[in-house]
Amino acid sequence: MCGIVGYIGPQDAAPIILDGLKRLEYRGYDSAGLAVIQDSAIAVRRDVGKLDNLTRLFQQSPISGQIGVGHTRWATHGEPSARNAHPHISMSGRVVVVHNGIVENYRELKDELIAGGAVFNSDTDTEVIVHLIERYLGCDSSLTEATRLAVQHLRGAHAVVAMSIQEPDRLVTTRIGNAGGVAIGLGDGENFIASDIPAVLGHTRRFIFLESRQIATVTCDGYMIQTLGGEPVLARIASIDWNPMSAELGEYKHFMQKEIFEQARALTDTVRGRIDFETGQVTLTDLKLTAEEAGRINRIVAAACGTSAYSALIGKYLVEELARIPVEVDYASEFRYRDPIIDSDSVVLTITQSGETVDTLAAIEEARLKKARVWSIVNAIGSQAMRLSDGFITMQAGPEIGVASTKAFTTSVMDQVLLALYLGQLRGTLSAADLRRHARDIARLPDIVGRVLEDNARYSELAVGLAGFNNFLYLGRGINYPVALEGALKLKEISYIHAEGYPAGEMKHGPIALINENMPTLAIILRDHVYDKMLSQVEQARARGGIVIAVATEGDTLIAEKADHVLYVPEVPELLSPIVSVIPLQLLAYHIAVRRGADVDKPRNLAKSVTVE
Ligand code: AGP
Numbered sequence: 001m002c003g004i005v006g007y008i009g010p011q012d013a014a015p016i017i018l019d020g021l022k023r024l025e026y027r028g029y030d031s032a033g034l035a036v037i038q039d040s041a042i043a044v045r046r047d048v049g050k051l052d053n054l055t056r057l058f059q060q061s062p063i064s065g066q067i068g069v070g071h072t073r074w075a076t077h078g079e080p081s082a083r084n085a086h087p088h089i090s091m092s093g094r095v096v097v098v099h100n101g102i103v104e105n106y107r108e109l110k111d112e113l114i115a116g117g118a119v120f121n122s123d124t125d126t127e128v129i130v131h132l133i134e135r136y137l138g139c140d141s142s143l144t145e146a147t148r149l150a151v152q153h154l155r156g157a158h159a160v161v162a163m164s165i166q167e168p169d170r171l172v173t174t175r176i177g178n179a180g181g182v183a184i185g186l187g188d189g190e191n192f193i194a195s196d197i198p199a200v201l202g203h204t205r206r207f208i209f210l211e212s213r214q215i216a217t218v219t220c221d222g223y224m225i226q227t228l229g230g231e232p233v234l235a236r237i238a239s240i241d242w243n244p245m246s247a248e249l250g251e252y253k254h255f256m257q258k259e260i261f262e263q264a265r266a267l268t269d270t271v272r273g274r275i276d277f278e279t280g281q282v283t284l285t286d287l288k289l290t291a292e293e294a295g296r297i298n299r300i301v302a303a304a305c306g307t308s309a310y311s312a313l314i315g316k317y318l319v320e321e322l323a324r325i326p327v328e329v330d331y332a333s334e335f336r337y338r339d340p341i342i343d344s345d346s347v348v349l350t351i352t353q354s355g356e357t358v359d360t361l362a363a364i365e366e367a368r369l370k371k372a373r374v375w376s377i378v379n380a381i382g383s384q385a386m387r388l389s390d391g392f393i394t395m396q397a398g399p400e401i402g403v404a405s406t407k408a409f410t411t412s413v414m415d416q417v418l419l420a421l422y423l424g425q426l427r428g429t430l431s432a433a434d435l436r437r438h439a440r441d442i443a444r445l446p447d448i449v450g451r452v453l454e455d456n457a458r459y460s461e462l463a464v465g466l467a468g469f470n471n472f473l474y475l476g477r478g479i480n481y482p483v484a485l486e487g488a489l490k491l492k493e494i495s496y497i498h499a500e501g502y503p504a505g506e507m508k509h510g511p512i513a514l515i516n517e518n519m520p521t522l523a524i525i526l527r528d529h530v531y532d533k534m535l536s537q538v539e540q541a542r543a544r545g546g547i548v549i550a551v552a553t554e555g556d557t558l559i560a561e562k563a564d565h566v567l568y569v570p571e572v573p574e575l576l577s578p579i580v581s582v583i584p585l586q587l588l589a590y591h592i593a594v595r596r597g598a599d600v601d602k603p604r605n606l607a608k609s610v611t612v613e
Pocket of ligand 1: 305306307356360609
């Protein structure tokens with residue numbers, strides 16, 4: 001997804017914008033640019049490729065001004081190039097725009113504008129926006145009014161920031177739909193605009209999050225927010241307590257590595273203040289749920305994408321076991337188009353690290369249309385999903401920068417453990433003794449995760465012998481079947497090795513035909529109620545010459561006779577085991593990808609937040 005940074009204040013805007021864009025690099029992009037107002041004219045620098053190219057161009061030919069906008073582009077219309085990079089400038093040179101989203105009707109708008117004399121300098125859809133604003137500016141409108149009128153022509157979801165030499169004391173920004181957020185950072189005598197808060201978290205921790213169909217006029221000492229209909233809006237100011245350092249690499253080589261190793265601490269943060277370790281009582285105030293309402297819930301439909309969908313599959317086991325509520329899980333991209341049978345007694349639970357995934361947001365909108373109660377498990381504070389839901393549970397994982405999701409997976413599973421306990425507590429399916437037992441188990445979990453992470457060298461060694469394979473099969477059963485799916489996704493998305501996750505019981509229905517010495521099998525075989533079944537799968541894979549790597553429970557000597565390699569993890573209650581069994585799979589994927597020289601944090605073709613279909 002594209003990144004946006006804007007600045008207005010007493011400082012030189014360009015260095016602040018470039019630094020902010022650097023902090024958004026993890027979102028994936030293919031070109032970048034910035035513009036400032038310098039000597040009453042708009043000065044623009046744009047380049048294709050990595051941000052270093054733009055920085056080099058800027059250093060060779062600097063521009064300076066106290067108001068500016070910057071953008072990292074993820075091409076949708078028009079190939080990655082300097083001419084297609086944002087910002088886009090109007091014909092008169094008076095207005096410049098950066099944009100997130102897709103102008104779905106840009107073709108007809110472009111034809112109409114060209115017929116009216118507009119000359120286009122790019123192949124982008126975005127350029128129609130700056131021409132429309134210029135057209136309305138010509139009618140003596142203010143930049144705010146011209147922008148407000150211009151965006152009413154656009155179909156699709158958009159985030160826009162505009163700047164004009166006619167009004168050099170303000171930036172104008174607006175949001176329509178869910179093309180990524182717009183955060184207004186409030187400084188002291190200066191203000192910021194960002195598509196994501198890490199871009200400017202080093203300058204301020206006070207933010208206003210623009211809602212859909214709102215427009216803001218931002219000056220160095222204030223702001224005015226209206227609806228697109230012109231109604232004034234009294235916006236809530238959020239204080240973000242993330243430590244800017246936590247969005248930095250520290251002593252790690254990659255953000256993914258850092259975030260894998262942060263999981264013990266992240267899990268501690270996730271449960272903090274939500275469970276009484278004496279009584280086992282769980283409190284999830286942001287769900288705004290009464291016992292009576294909890295008793296009325298007849299089903300939960302979970303909708304999510306990618307890693308978050310696999311987390312939801314684990315949540316199904318947890319909620320059905322602990323709260324005895326039927327749960328079905330759907331990919332959000334399927335849910336949004338299948339006219340789901342839900343009603344006011346249903347809950348739609350979405351899980352989304354970014355809170356901006358377009359399919360997941362569409363699932364929320366579909367659920368609201370059908371009057372279902374909507375809950376979100378979300379990491380990004382202030383994100384769309386969080387604000388569009390009736391209730392939410394934050395992951396408390398801190399910023400997740402690596403494209404491959406790791407701590408968001410384990411903390412979202414932890415959130416579903418808490419949710420299942422909370423629902424069981426409210427519905428009476430769990431006794432006080434049950435709650436105390438689960439609380440004791442949860443209390444031990446961060447330490448157990450920490451012990452698995454200490455074994456890092458083991459994974460680095462094992463990766464040497466595995467990095468050369470081009471196909472892997474991941475097998476799991478029961479609550480660890482979704483962990484097999486997640487392990488396969490981790491490997492494929494950062495190492496580009498083909499990897500498939502499968503329910504182990506399905507082996508004989510097809511996949512076993514694949515097994516030979518060129519197809520390693522990674523089996524999750526913990527001491528749980530399906531251990532014997534898993535052991536049989538391991539033996540079947542070995543019998544066909546397959547290499548087997550087992551994730552197993554410490555003390556299990558039998559598996560050591562059956563598998564080629566064993567990755568031991570400490571004993572853990574079955575319902576909590578996915579939070580532990582996934583760690584070896586994360587580490588193995590990471591080390592194999594490093595061995596293969598892959599771009600671990602920014603894998604090809606992927607973005608951290610998928611905000612376009
Ligand atoms: C996870 O490693 C992937 N990067 C991807 O599948 C991700 O989980 C998916 O895009 C959903 O993102 P979200 O949790 O922010 O909605």
